Amino acid sequence: MKAKDQTERPRIAVVDDEPIACRQIKRGLGQNRYTIETFGDGESVLKRMGAVFFELVICDLRLPGLSGLEVLREAKNRHPQTEIIVMTGYGSVDTAVEAIHGGAFHYIAKPIKIAELRSLAERALEKVKLVREKERLTKALFSQSRQQYLIGHSPAMQQVMELVKKVCSLNCNVLIQGESGTGKELAARALHFLGVRRERPFVSFNCGGFAEDLIANELFGHERGAFTGAVDTKIGLLEAAHRGTIFLDEIGAMPPSMQVKLLRFVQERSLNRVGGIKPIPLDVRLIAASNQDLKAAVAGGHFREDLFYRLNVVLIGLPPLRDRKDDIPLLVQHFLKRYSLQFGKAVSAVEPEAIEILQRYPFPGNVRELENIIERAVALTNREIIGPRDFPEDLQQLSISSIESGHWPTLAQREKEYIQRVLIRTGGGKTAAAEILKIPRTTLWRKMKRLGLK
Ligand SMILES: Nc1ncnc2c1ncn2[C@@H]1O[C@H](COP(=O)(O)OP(=O)(O)OP(=O)(O)O)[C@@H](O)[C@H]1O
Numbered sequence: 001m002k003a004k005d006q007t008e009r010p011r012i013a014v015v016d017d018e019p020i021a022c023r024q025i026k027r028g029l030g031q032n033r034y035t036i037e038t039f040g041d042g043e044s045v046l047k048r049m050g051a052v053f054f055e056l057v058i059c060d061l062r063l064p065g066l067s068g069l070e071v072l073r074e075a076k077n078r079h080p081q082t083e084i085i086v087m088t089g090y091g092s093v094d095t096a097v098e099a100i101h102g103g104a105f106h107y108i109a110k111p112i113k114i115a116e117l118r119s120l121a122e123r124a125l126e127k128v129k130l131v132r133e134k135e136r137l138t139k140a141l142f143s144q145s146r147q148q149y150l151i152g153h154s155p156a157m158q159q160v161m162e163l164v165k166k167v168c169s170l171n172c173n174v175l176i177q178g179e180s181g182t183g184k185e186l187a188a189r190a191l192h193f194l195g196v197r198r199e200r201p202f203v204s205f206n207c208g209g210f211a212e213d214l215i216a217n218e219l220f221g222h223e224r225g226a227f228t229g230a231v232d233t234k235i236g237l238l239e240a241a242h243r244g245t246i247f248l249d250e251i252g253a254m255p256p257s258m259q260v261k262l263l264r265f266v267q268e269r270s271l272n273r274v275g276g277i278k279p280i281p282l283d284v285r286l287i288a289a290s291n292q293d294l295k296a297a298v299a300g301g302h303f304r305e306d307l308f309y310r311l312n313v314v315l316i317g318l319p320p321l322r323d324r325k326d327d328i329p330l331l332v333q334h335f336l337k338r339y340s341l342q343f344g345k346a347v348s349a350v351e352p353e354a355i356e357i358l359q360r361y362p363f364p365g366n367v368r369e370l371e372n373i374i375e376r377a378v379a380l381t382n383r384e385i386i387g388p389r390d391f392p393e394d395l396q397q398l399s400i401s402s403i404e405s406g407h408w409p410t411l412a413q414r415e416k417e418y419i420q421r422v423l424i425r426t427g428g429g430k431t432a433a434a435e436i437l438k439i440p441r442t443t444l445w446r447k448m449k450r451l452g453l454k
């Protein structure tokens, strides 16, 4: 507790070549309210400012080496949020005025009256706090508006959005299903940030690829000494999500014994940390996502039926992009704006032929793949309008003009390119690729062999 208090205290640097003056100021300001460090010259304080953030620097104008004005200029340049109070000797009013013009918060004449310095410091710190708070809020708003925006005017997406609006402020569990890249996480964030829990934490956890012990440890935390290496008590993600939302991605990949533990949590709304005896009651909204049909996994005996019904109170199904091609132009505009802004470019439109190509492409990687294609095109182009030439080669071949100019690819070529693309998407994973292609794994294997992909 003590350590935390200390890190939350405002940090002040006092710069004066007279150690006595530094000590007096340090004592005068009250060391239990602030973390105060003292420096004998400008170079050392600037160096330290590169490592930690100081809310306030109180700096003498007359210093050995760099002058106070130089320190002020450099500090303001590198750390605009830090406020600076300069200390001036008798008769150096002009320099004090110059300091104010250079961005100092205020000046104070020597010999220092500590009450005056204290009140100046308080005002400066208040200003820093407000500026930082404003910046934090702007950032949070920006990232939220980025996160909660589900784009799409196709009837299928409209239905999804209606459902999101309807259930966002309820406490019921939600299961989101959809192929990879269809926007499951985005939908989960929308549910959280549009709902009454928006001010509370949104905690995301991917259940895929972790050993059971690790998942238990992450989700439930542990008590000190629960196992070798558990030196401290650790709060799990479910506890961290108290009053907020936990998003469990790839829930289908959760090992059976963890499914039991999760079921207990969902039923009792309390948990025991690993090695803990006392149940901890929690208020957490649960959103789970799966890119496989969870009901089929239940039928196949891979997922607990009782847990499935607990999670599946409301089901949001995200349609694959190839089933809502009407949304492509809108999504393209959305990503165009995002990446133009991000890369500082003025790309404003996409040629109709390029849109046609996109509408002909089946998007095995769904919206994420479309986003990647646009991101890449914006990054590479020198023009303001994106055309087919800015797309990867296999996409360019979908262009009518390339077909009309006599370059008719064979079916085998097309098949090969498409399988390659899917394999890239799955990172070489054949089981996942076969799933996307809706063919048995053995068929995929045979095709790859025939097409020279092995
Ligand atoms: N309807 C949409 N509007 C805007 N952006 C979207 C939409 N759907 C998906 N995206 C974007 O596509 C990318 C992939 O979305 P997201 O991560 O939510 O997919 P996912 O279904 O969770 O994928 P995976 O199963 O691979 O984890 C994200 O960058 C997201 O912002």
Ligand SMILES: [Mg+2]
Pocket (backbone or CB within 6 Å): 184, 185, 249
């Ligand atoms: Mg996801």
